[in-house]
Amino acid sequence: SPERERRRYGRGPDREQPISQCVRCCDSEPHPSYQLVPQVNITPFKGEKGDTGERGSYGKAGKAGNQGPRGHIGPKGSKGNAGVPGDPCKVYYSAFSVGRKKALHSNDYYQTLVFDTEFVNLYSQFSMFTGKFYCYIPGIYYFNLNVHTWNQKETYLHVMKNEQEMVILYTQPSDRSIMQSQSLMLELQENDTVWVRLYKGERENAIFSDDYDIYVTFNGYLIKPKSEL
Numbered sequence: 001s002p003e004r005e006r007r008r009y010g011r012g013p014d015r016e017q018p019i020s021q022c023v024r025c026c027d028s029e030p031h032p033s034y035q036l037v038p039q040v041n042i043t044p045f046k047g048e049k050g051d052t053g054e055r056g057s058y059g060k061a062g063k064a065g066n067q068g069p070r071g072h073i074g075p076k077g078s079k080g081n082a083g084v085p086g087d088p089c090k091v092y093y094s095a096f097s098v099g100r101k102k103a104l105h106s107n108d109y110y111q112t113l114v115f116d117t118e119f120v121n122l123y124s125q126f127s128m129f130t131g132k133f134y135c136y137i138p139g140i141y142y143f144n145l146n147v148h149t150w151n152q153k154e155t156y157l158h159v160m161k162n163e164q165e166m167v168i169l170y171t172q173p174s175d176r177s178i179m180q181s182q183s184l185m186l187e188l189q190e191n192d193t194v195w196v197r198l199y200k201g202e203r204e205n206a207i208f209s210d211d212y213d214i215y216v217t218f219n220g221y222l223i224k225p226k227s228e229l
């Protein structure tokens with residue numbers, strides 16, 4: 001039919017050749033792609049089953065697989081060995097305790113309280129010359145100051161860190177002279193100084209001593225170095 005003809009050869013007049021390379025087998029030379037095996041019933045001639053053949057050689061190695069998921073966290077390890085010995089030149093102790101036998105009166109200037117007696121002065125970190133403790137080991141320090149007041153006079157001192165007043169030791173004038181003290185802890189950096197300052201004469205004041213006994217003490221020690229904090 002014309003309809004079937006059009007499907008085979010396309011529509012246009014210039015379309016004389018088939019569109020598809022597909023060819024109906026009946027249109028071409030007989031060219032079978034397989035051999036026909038004669039259908040013979042072989043059952044009556046079947047022999048016994050042969051021995052198993054030898055195993056073949058191994059094939060080539062396969063491609064590497066993908067990475068597996070992360071495993072569970074393992075148990076905690078055992079305690080490590082002791083560290084190497086510390087540097088013997090490093091000083092992790094600091095302590096001083098100094099005393100004063102002389103009284104001191106205020107004058108026109110602030111005065112640094114200096115001391116004349118060394119009870120303890122580890123590594124000379126307290127300077128008897130300047131009256132100041134010099135911090136060589138950063139850390140937390142404890143300081144304590146004890147003085148004897150002068151009767152009928154004020155007592156007006158500060159414990160100083162560098163040029164800053166940290167705490168005051170103060171008493172009003174009184175008929176009786178008494179022992180007074182002040183204590184504090186400070187966190188110090190290298191080269192910080194800690195010292196005691198007597199207030200200047202605009203506030204007439206004094207601390208008592210008698211050149212014989214030690215009435216005044218200033219004490220300090222390292223509680224914990226910063227490297228161990």
Ligand SMILES: *[C@@H]1O[C@H](CO)[C@@H](O)[C@H](O)[C@H]1NC(C)=O
Nearest residue numbers: 134135136138189190191192
């Ligand atoms: C402390 O003072 C010494 C001597 O002046 C200096 O060599 C050192 O660098 C100072 N340290 C700090 C932290 O300022």
